[in-house]
Amino acid sequence: MSEQTLTINGVSIDHRPGETILEAARRLDIDIPTLCHDDRIEPVAACRICLVEVEGSRLMQPSCHSKTQPDMVITTESQRVSRNRQFSLSLHMADTVSDRTIAEDANPNRLFELADIHGTAGLWPHVDSPRQGRPMDVNRFIHFREDRCIGCALCTRYCDEIEGVTAITLAHRGALTTISTADELSLTDTTCELCGGCIAVCPTGAMTEKAALAYGKPEKELEKIRTTCNFCGVGCQLDLNVDRDANRIVKVTPPPPGTTVNDGNLCVKGRFANDFIHHKDRLTEPLVRDADGVLRPTSWDEALDRVVEGLQGVVTRHGPHSLGFVSSSRCTGEENYLFQKMSRAAFGTHNVHQCAAT
């Protein structure tokens, strides 16, 4: 550990080269609000709500971006800092939807959550920004609501830095600054992989799920149920957002970054491929076909007996290597283990494959 120290709110802490003020403050459990910051993404210090006082510096410094220096004296709680936070929140609210019910109609809205904690400098006249949306974007999954955008560019930076996709960009400048695709194309006509990461990082719900928006129930009224995605073997954790009253899964969100193996990320399948859950054609019970060729519901016992009977009949007639087993990429490692065990030990063949293996 370094011998050098710095001071935050009068408390001394060791200096770690390369660390930002925000990171050092967290080690002391000091909370500094941010709107445009995500630990996974390079800081840009655009929202300016995280400004703190640094002794010897005329202007306050963005804690997300400023590196600590030995002997730095930092103040994160003062009238000046607090005034800037309130200024910042009033400012952003003047540029976005200021009615809380509407602002939280779908996704959570960090502006209001921070206003609950830090207060505002009052409600200022709405600026009626000329920012343009993308009304011609016909993709089925992601909707951009320009009236809620605060230009923090978390979505474009996520798309670029985390996904390496760069389907969206900051476009135009000044008051016209908006989030756009090249030539305002539909996301499905771009490099977009529909991972929905832009929705996850958006602090105001400007990027939102189309289907969930149409469903019409705010995320805060849904219950989150943590589960493991079963589309592949990675084991991404995801939260099913459930409307208990209707017993429906409304949407899927990733757990916060830094808490699970997928670090706040999901792919298109984990995030959006869930409409089969409530699909009318979904199989919800075992079916067997009788001699007349018609499927009828039955018990698991009968259904499994039929499977055993059929497979063993093939072995008897043609030998074990006439069988082949292909497991799904949706199986877990444990399930795949059992599957190959069944193939080799129970049926005596090495003809076993997993569809994600190639």
Added chain:
Amino acid sequence: MTDRRREEVLIRIEHAGGLATGVSNDVHAETGVPEADVYGVATFYSLLKHPSEIRVCQGLSCHLAGSGEKIDAMSATDTPFLAAACLGRCDEAPASWDPQGENPLPEVHLTAASDELAINLAGVDSLSYEGLAAAQDNGADWVIGELEESGVTGRGGAGFPAHIKWRGVANQPVTERYVVLNADEGEPGTFKDREVILKRPHLVVEGLAIAAQALGANDIYCYVRGEFGAVRDTLEAAMEDATTAGALDTATTWHFVDGHGAYICGEETALLESLEGRRGMPRMKPPFPVEAGFRGAPTLIQNVETIATIPSILTRGGAWFRDLGRTEPGTKLYCVSGHVQRPGVYEAPMGISMAELIDMAGGVVGTLKAFSPGGASSGFLPASMINVALDFGSLQKVGSMLGSAGVVVLNDTVDMAEAALVQAVFFEDESCGQCAPCRIGTQLVRQAIERFRRGDSDALEHIAEIAPGMEQGSICGLGQAASLPLLSAMKYFPNEFESSVHT
């Protein structure tokens, strides 16, 4: 190592005739830069987004000269045009500019030639390059020592001592270094760099060659305002003449880069972003360009006027230059426009008073009411302050700034709320949009003035909270200064903001 293919993005979009459907994809295919990224860059720059429309200047000087009527007349005849931020032609207000035309500039009023002027716009531009020869003979330490002795400070607006920048680059351990000429002059009321290049291009070329020689830079980048077409050609021709004459070190590579219509690219780190093919959004500092500038390498960025002082500082001595000034070192180019008899570029001792400068420009048209001493960012001062010394320190003391010394004179026919609105519109149009205080604050300020002028007496009540927040919170000088025109107008002309009843 940054991606050099990205640096071609802007010029490729320009060569494609500006942004149109499919251009982003073509440039993506040519450079490997993502298509959306290309589109984001293209839409940032006015000359790439709207490559052909005639621009009608709505800067303050042009507004005073009737650009509003000009705009109304063009609207009435359905002539396609764009109301543009300052075009840098304040001396021919109300100005317009055709991206596809010749746009000749009229002869501008200048200070008479004299040997006791550091730049001497009316003097004879020569190929002597004695300053460069002296620099080659005496070495970098001597050059930087003379700069320190001269006390020359950055003439682009910041007033930062030049020798600190030069020494900062010279002391870097990295040998890849760059010299960048900031000729992206755009501050409303300012047209001096334009004239320096047109009248004394060899001073600029020589100054740059001295910098490259002293700092060991192999490449010189000249970033010239896009709307200044012929100005760039003049500079390039001077470089070629000097090369032909054998005055320049042929090991140095010269690059001439056009701006593409974004005021903010005059901010040095935004300029670097633009040179690297990105949206011109200012970088966070530190690191400063002397340490990590163009392509992440040590970079000296200097304004045209600053660079043009270097040859005479070396040939006549730092002490000579220092003694030219009255309150601060050197002479200074003051651009005078608005309600004066002879708008022009006047070189005078640093610290000349406003009263003297007005005399140089032939006096006020009408009765002096207010003046803006250093471009839009300097706000307004009242006629009663006519004896203020026009230098960096004195103006800062009165809450204004010398900036680029784009002096705009207002007579008593001017409505100060209207003047503040013109400046507010400028800042809103030219904000890069990166940080919230500037992007949203400039909109709030402009809308508040508009509402006030429409009769809402309470429209300005939040300004007392909004303005300091913008000043404290904005990343760069644009947002920090953007509310100053309104604040200073309210401070010095309070009776014009008491009631919104406009007669």
